Amino acid sequence: MDWKEALPKIITQPGSRLRFAEPLAKHTYFGIGGEATAYMEVNTVNELAALARFHKQWDVPIAVIGRGSNLLVSDAGFKGIGVRLIGKLAKLEVDGDVVSVGAGLSLPRLSKTMSRRGLSGVEFALGIPGSVGGALIMNAGAWGSSFGDVVRNVTVMTDTGELVELTHAEANFEYRHSGLDAYFCVTGATLTLEPGDVDTITERMQAFYKQKVATQPFAEENAGCMFKNPAGDSAGRLIDISGLKGYRIGGAEVSTVHGNFILNIDNATAEDVLNLVAHIQQQVREKTGISLQTEVKRLGFD
Ligand SMILES: Cc1cc2nc3c(=O)[nH]c(=O)nc-3n(C[C@H](O)[C@H](O)[C@H](O)COP(=O)(O)OP(=O)(O)OC[C@H]3O[C@@H](n4cnc5c(N)ncnc54)[C@H](O)[C@@H]3O)c2cc1C
Known part of the structure:
Protein backbone atom coordinates (compact mmCIF):
# COMPACT_ATOMS: atom_id res chain seq x y z
CA MET A 1 0.00 0.00 0.00
CA ASP A 2 1.09 3.55 -0.79
CA TRP A 3 1.41 6.01 2.16
CA LYS A 4 -1.18 8.28 0.49
CA GLU A 5 -3.80 5.53 0.80
CA ALA A 6 -2.96 4.96 4.48
CA LEU A 7 -2.89 8.65 5.50
CA PRO A 8 -6.67 9.34 5.78
CA LYS A 9 -6.85 6.87 8.74
CA ILE A 10 -4.92 9.41 10.85
CA ILE A 11 -7.87 11.81 10.81
CA THR A 12 -10.28 10.80 13.56
CA GLN A 13 -11.52 14.11 15.01
CA PRO A 14 -14.07 16.56 13.63
CA GLY A 15 -12.33 19.75 12.50
CA SER A 16 -9.15 18.00 11.34
CA ARG A 17 -8.69 18.01 7.57
CA LEU A 18 -6.62 16.36 4.86
CA ARG A 19 -6.05 17.52 1.30
CA PHE A 20 -3.77 16.23 -1.45
CA ALA A 21 -1.80 18.34 -3.95
CA GLU A 22 -2.21 21.45 -1.81
CA PRO A 23 -0.56 24.66 -3.16
CA LEU A 24 1.70 25.88 -0.36
CA ALA A 25 1.86 29.41 -1.81
CA LYS A 26 -1.47 30.07 -0.14
CA HIS A 27 -0.07 29.01 3.26
CA THR A 28 2.95 31.34 3.21
CA TYR A 29 3.23 35.11 3.62
CA PHE A 30 5.57 35.14 0.61
CA GLY A 31 2.80 33.67 -1.57
CA ILE A 32 5.43 31.52 -3.28
CA GLY A 33 5.91 27.77 -3.68
CA GLY A 34 4.60 24.64 -5.34
CA GLU A 35 2.33 21.94 -3.96
CA ALA A 36 2.70 19.70 -0.92
CA THR A 37 1.86 16.09 -1.72
CA ALA A 38 -0.50 16.24 1.27
CA TYR A 39 -1.58 18.92 3.72
CA MET A 40 -3.23 18.30 7.07
CA GLU A 41 -4.82 20.52 9.68
CA VAL A 42 -4.58 18.62 12.92
CA ASN A 43 -6.76 19.30 15.94
CA THR A 44 -5.57 16.98 18.72
CA VAL A 45 -2.40 15.61 20.34
CA ASN A 46 -3.56 12.05 19.61
CA GLU A 47 -3.80 12.69 15.87
CA LEU A 48 -0.43 14.45 15.94
CA ALA A 49 1.10 11.45 17.74
CA ALA A 50 -0.40 9.12 15.11
CA LEU A 51 1.16 11.33 12.44
CA ALA A 52 4.56 11.15 14.18
CA ARG A 53 4.36 7.35 14.13
CA PHE A 54 3.16 7.44 10.50
CA HIS A 55 6.21 9.54 9.62
CA LYS A 56 8.47 6.90 11.14
CA GLN A 57 6.61 3.88 9.74
CA TRP A 58 6.38 5.15 6.14
CA ASP A 59 9.55 7.25 6.14
CA VAL A 60 7.66 10.16 4.57
CA PRO A 61 8.92 13.73 5.14
CA ILE A 62 6.69 15.88 7.36
CA ALA A 63 7.00 19.63 7.88
CA VAL A 64 5.06 21.57 10.48
CA ILE A 65 3.97 24.87 8.98
CA GLY A 66 2.96 27.59 11.41
CA ARG A 67 1.63 30.71 9.69
CA GLY A 68 4.28 30.44 6.96
CA SER A 69 5.56 33.92 7.81
CA ASN A 70 9.22 32.90 7.87
CA LEU A 71 9.18 30.34 5.11
CA LEU A 72 10.32 30.09 1.49
CA VAL A 73 8.83 27.04 -0.26
CA SER A 74 10.53 25.73 -3.40
CA ASP A 75 8.87 26.12 -6.80
CA ALA A 76 8.80 22.31 -7.03
CA GLY A 77 6.83 22.17 -3.77
CA PHE A 78 7.29 19.70 -0.92
CA LYS A 79 7.25 15.93 -1.51
CA GLY A 80 5.74 15.11 1.83
CA ILE A 81 3.06 16.16 4.32
CA GLY A 82 2.64 19.77 5.44
CA VAL A 83 0.96 19.99 8.84
CA ARG A 84 -0.78 22.88 10.55
CA LEU A 85 -1.80 22.78 14.22
CA ILE A 86 -5.33 24.02 14.90
CA GLY A 87 -8.13 23.64 17.49
CA LYS A 88 -6.94 22.14 20.78
CA LEU A 89 -3.35 22.57 19.56
CA ALA A 90 -3.93 26.34 19.37
CA LYS A 91 -5.31 26.75 22.93
CA LEU A 92 -4.79 29.70 25.27
CA GLU A 93 -5.26 29.23 29.04
CA VAL A 94 -4.48 31.79 31.72
CA ASP A 95 -3.93 30.97 35.40
CA GLY A 96 -2.72 34.06 37.26
CA ASP A 97 0.53 35.12 35.62
CA VAL A 98 1.13 31.65 34.10
CA VAL A 99 -0.14 31.29 30.53
CA SER A 100 -0.40 27.97 28.64
CA VAL A 101 -0.32 28.29 24.88
CA GLY A 102 -0.67 25.77 22.06
CA ALA A 103 1.86 25.99 19.25
CA GLY A 104 -0.88 26.73 16.69
CA LEU A 105 -1.98 29.94 18.45
CA SER A 106 -1.46 33.18 16.55
CA LEU A 107 1.17 35.47 18.08
CA PRO A 108 -0.78 38.72 17.46
CA ARG A 109 -3.81 37.13 19.13
CA LEU A 110 -1.67 36.18 22.15
CA SER A 111 -0.28 39.71 22.34
CA LYS A 112 -3.74 41.35 22.18
CA THR A 113 -5.33 38.95 24.69
CA MET A 114 -2.50 39.42 27.18
CA SER A 115 -2.75 43.21 26.98
CA ARG A 116 -6.49 42.98 27.73
CA ARG A 117 -5.71 40.71 30.70
CA GLY A 118 -3.09 43.12 32.07
CA LEU A 119 -0.16 40.74 31.52
CA SER A 120 3.08 42.19 30.20
CA GLY A 121 5.90 40.49 28.26
CA VAL A 122 4.55 39.89 24.74
CA GLU A 123 3.71 43.48 23.69
CA PHE A 124 6.46 43.24 21.03
CA ALA A 125 4.61 40.36 19.29
CA LEU A 126 1.56 42.17 17.85
CA GLY A 127 3.41 42.92 14.60
CA ILE A 128 4.90 39.44 14.19
CA PRO A 129 2.41 37.46 12.08
CA GLY A 130 3.55 33.98 13.16
CA SER A 131 2.31 31.19 15.39
CA VAL A 132 3.57 30.37 18.87
CA GLY A 133 5.30 27.27 17.43
CA GLY A 134 7.12 29.33 14.81
CA ALA A 135 8.06 31.92 17.44
CA LEU A 136 9.51 29.19 19.67
CA ILE A 137 11.48 27.59 16.84
CA MET A 138 12.80 30.98 15.64
CA ASN A 139 12.97 32.70 19.05
CA ALA A 140 11.16 35.53 17.27
CA GLY A 141 11.59 39.00 18.66
CA ALA A 142 11.61 42.74 18.21
CA TRP A 143 12.48 45.91 20.10
CA GLY A 144 15.03 44.14 22.31
CA SER A 145 12.65 41.35 23.44
CA SER A 146 12.54 37.75 22.26
CA PHE A 147 9.83 35.15 22.70
CA GLY A 148 12.19 32.86 24.63
CA ASP A 149 12.50 35.54 27.37
CA VAL A 150 8.98 34.78 28.64
CA VAL A 151 9.09 30.98 28.23
CA ARG A 152 9.09 28.82 31.35
CA ASN A 153 8.66 25.40 29.68
CA VAL A 154 8.25 24.07 26.16
CA THR A 155 6.37 20.88 25.24
CA VAL A 156 7.70 18.99 22.25
CA MET A 157 6.68 15.74 20.57
CA THR A 158 9.23 13.09 19.67
CA ASP A 159 9.04 11.04 16.48
CA THR A 160 7.52 8.18 18.50
CA GLY A 161 4.62 10.47 19.44
CA GLU A 162 5.64 11.08 23.09
CA LEU A 163 5.29 14.48 24.69
CA VAL A 164 8.36 15.79 26.52
CA GLU A 165 8.47 18.90 28.66
CA LEU A 166 11.67 20.92 28.35
CA THR A 167 12.90 23.62 30.70
CA HIS A 168 13.76 27.08 29.40
CA ALA A 169 17.47 26.13 29.47
CA GLU A 170 16.86 22.90 27.53
CA ALA A 171 15.16 24.85 24.71
CA ASN A 172 18.54 26.50 23.93
CA PHE A 173 17.18 29.88 22.87
CA GLU A 174 19.64 32.04 20.95
CA TYR A 175 19.27 35.03 18.62
CA ARG A 176 16.58 33.93 16.08
CA HIS A 177 17.32 30.30 16.82
CA SER A 178 16.47 27.54 19.29
CA GLY A 179 17.34 23.88 19.73
CA LEU A 180 13.67 22.91 19.29
CA ASP A 181 13.89 21.88 15.63
CA ALA A 182 15.62 18.69 16.82
CA TYR A 183 12.15 17.30 17.69
CA PHE A 184 9.27 16.10 15.51
CA CYS A 185 7.12 19.04 16.57
CA VAL A 186 6.66 21.75 19.17
CA THR A 187 3.17 21.47 20.68
CA GLY A 188 3.09 24.34 23.17
CA ALA A 189 4.63 26.24 26.05
CA THR A 190 3.98 27.80 29.41
CA LEU A 191 4.89 31.46 29.70
CA THR A 192 5.50 33.60 32.75
CA LEU A 193 4.24 37.14 32.24
CA GLU A 194 4.36 40.18 34.50
CA PRO A 195 1.06 41.54 35.92
CA GLY A 196 0.64 45.25 35.11
CA ASP A 197 -1.75 48.03 34.17
CA VAL A 198 -3.99 47.23 31.15
CA ASP A 199 -3.74 50.75 29.66
CA THR A 200 0.05 50.96 30.02
CA ILE A 201 0.54 47.50 28.44
CA THR A 202 -1.90 48.28 25.61
CA GLU A 203 -0.23 51.62 24.84
CA ARG A 204 3.20 49.96 24.77
CA MET A 205 1.92 47.24 22.41
CA GLN A 206 0.26 49.79 20.10
CA ALA A 207 3.39 51.99 20.09
CA PHE A 208 5.58 49.05 18.99
CA TYR A 209 3.07 48.18 16.28
CA LYS A 210 2.84 51.75 14.95
CA GLN A 211 6.64 52.01 14.82
CA LYS A 212 6.85 48.71 12.93
CA VAL A 213 4.24 49.71 10.36
CA ALA A 214 6.03 53.03 9.86
CA THR A 215 9.46 51.47 9.25
CA GLN A 216 8.76 48.12 7.56
CA PRO A 217 6.82 47.11 4.43
CA PHE A 218 3.38 45.68 5.20
CA ALA A 219 1.49 45.96 1.90
CA GLU A 220 3.49 43.50 -0.23
CA GLU A 221 3.99 39.78 0.32
CA ASN A 222 7.23 39.01 2.20
CA ALA A 223 8.68 36.74 4.89
CA GLY A 224 9.92 39.34 7.36
CA CYS A 225 13.66 39.95 7.66
CA MET A 226 15.51 37.84 5.11
CA PHE A 227 18.88 37.99 6.92
CA LYS A 228 19.98 37.80 10.56
CA ASN A 229 21.60 40.93 11.92
CA PRO A 230 25.37 40.39 12.24
CA ALA A 231 26.68 41.04 15.80
CA GLY A 232 26.59 44.77 16.55
CA ASP A 233 25.18 45.74 13.14
CA SER A 234 21.99 45.67 11.12
C1 LIG B 1 5.49 41.23 7.83
C2 LIG B 1 6.36 40.35 8.70
C3 LIG B 1 6.98 40.88 9.82
C4 LIG B 1 7.80 40.10 10.61
N1 LIG B 1 8.41 40.65 11.71
C5 LIG B 1 9.17 39.88 12.51
C6 LIG B 1 9.81 40.43 13.67
O1 LIG B 1 9.65 41.60 14.01
N2 LIG B 1 10.59 39.61 14.41
C7 LIG B 1 10.78 38.29 14.10
O2 LIG B 1 11.49 37.60 14.84
N3 LIG B 1 10.21 37.76 13.01
C8 LIG B 1 9.41 38.50 12.22
N4 LIG B 1 8.82 37.94 11.11
C9 LIG B 1 9.09 36.53 10.76
C10 LIG B 1 8.09 35.52 11.35
O3 LIG B 1 6.83 36.12 11.59
C11 LIG B 1 8.61 34.88 12.63
O4 LIG B 1 9.82 34.19 12.44
C12 LIG B 1 7.56 33.87 13.20
O5 LIG B 1 7.95 33.45 14.47
C13 LIG B 1 7.41 32.63 12.31
O6 LIG B 1 6.29 31.92 12.76
P1 LIG B 1 5.41 31.04 11.77
O7 LIG B 1 4.37 30.36 12.57
O8 LIG B 1 4.94 31.85 10.63
O9 LIG B 1 6.51 30.00 11.31
P2 LIG B 1 6.67 29.37 9.84
O10 LIG B 1 7.17 30.41 8.91
O11 LIG B 1 5.44 28.64 9.46
O12 LIG B 1 7.83 28.32 10.12
C14 LIG B 1 9.13 28.74 10.48
C15 LIG B 1 9.91 27.49 10.89
O13 LIG B 1 9.38 26.97 12.09
C16 LIG B 1 8.94 25.62 11.90
N5 LIG B 1 7.75 25.44 12.72
C17 LIG B 1 6.66 26.25 12.80
N6 LIG B 1 5.81 25.79 13.74
C18 LIG B 1 6.37 24.66 14.25
C19 LIG B 1 5.97 23.71 15.26
N7 LIG B 1 4.83 23.83 15.94
N8 LIG B 1 6.79 22.67 15.52
C20 LIG B 1 7.96 22.53 14.84
N9 LIG B 1 8.39 23.37 13.88
C21 LIG B 1 7.59 24.43 13.60
C22 LIG B 1 8.69 25.47 10.41
O14 LIG B 1 8.81 24.13 9.99
C23 LIG B 1 9.81 26.38 9.85
O15 LIG B 1 11.04 25.68 9.84
C24 LIG B 1 8.00 38.73 10.29
C25 LIG B 1 7.36 38.19 9.16
C26 LIG B 1 6.54 38.99 8.38
C27 LIG B 1 5.86 38.39 7.17
Missing part, protein backbone atom coordinates in the same frame (compact mmCIF):
# COMPACT_ATOMS: atom_id res chain seq x y z
CA ALA A 235 21.57 43.66 7.92
CA GLY A 236 19.19 46.36 6.61
CA ARG A 237 21.87 49.06 7.04
CA LEU A 238 24.49 46.92 5.23
CA ILE A 239 22.10 46.26 2.34
CA ASP A 240 21.23 49.96 2.22
CA ILE A 241 24.88 51.16 2.08
CA SER A 242 25.57 48.53 -0.58
CA GLY A 243 23.07 50.39 -2.78
CA LEU A 244 20.67 47.47 -3.08
CA LYS A 245 17.32 48.98 -2.04
CA GLY A 246 14.91 48.58 -4.95
CA TYR A 247 17.17 46.02 -6.70
CA ARG A 248 15.03 43.50 -8.54
CA ILE A 249 15.42 40.00 -9.96
CA GLY A 250 12.35 38.60 -11.74
CA GLY A 251 9.35 39.33 -9.52
CA ALA A 252 11.40 39.72 -6.31
CA GLU A 253 12.60 43.12 -5.12
CA VAL A 254 14.57 44.51 -2.17
CA SER A 255 12.14 46.77 -0.29
CA THR A 256 12.80 50.50 -0.63
CA VAL A 257 11.30 50.94 2.87
CA HIS A 258 13.61 48.47 4.69
CA GLY A 259 16.52 46.78 2.92
CA ASN A 260 16.27 43.53 4.89
CA PHE A 261 12.87 42.69 3.37
CA ILE A 262 12.55 40.93 0.02
CA LEU A 263 9.15 41.51 -1.55
CA ASN A 264 7.16 39.36 -3.93
CA ILE A 265 6.02 42.22 -6.10
CA ASP A 266 5.12 40.43 -9.32
CA ASN A 267 4.55 36.66 -9.15
CA ALA A 268 8.08 36.01 -7.89
CA THR A 269 9.34 32.45 -7.93
CA ALA A 270 11.43 30.89 -5.17
CA GLU A 271 14.27 30.89 -7.71
CA ASP A 272 13.94 34.70 -8.13
CA VAL A 273 14.15 35.09 -4.33
CA LEU A 274 17.20 32.81 -4.00
CA ASN A 275 18.98 34.56 -6.88
CA LEU A 276 18.31 37.90 -5.17
CA VAL A 277 19.54 36.50 -1.83
CA ALA A 278 22.78 35.33 -3.48
CA HIS A 279 23.25 38.71 -5.20
CA ILE A 280 22.75 40.60 -1.91
CA GLN A 281 25.17 38.32 -0.06
CA GLN A 282 27.83 38.73 -2.75
CA GLN A 283 27.44 42.54 -2.99
CA VAL A 284 27.40 43.09 0.79
CA ARG A 285 30.49 40.86 1.20
CA GLU A 286 32.30 42.78 -1.55
CA LYS A 287 31.39 46.22 -0.16
CA THR A 288 31.61 45.58 3.61
CA GLY A 289 33.47 42.27 4.09
CA ILE A 290 30.49 40.89 6.05
CA SER A 291 28.78 37.58 5.18
CA LEU A 292 25.02 37.79 5.74
CA GLN A 293 23.27 34.63 6.96
CA THR A 294 19.62 34.02 6.06
CA GLU A 295 16.94 34.00 8.76
CA VAL A 296 14.08 32.73 6.56
CA LYS A 297 13.67 28.92 6.59
CA ARG A 298 13.44 26.89 3.38
CA LEU A 299 11.15 23.97 2.57
CA GLY A 300 11.30 21.59 -0.37
CA PHE A 301 14.87 22.34 -1.52
CA ASP A 302 17.36 19.43 -1.78
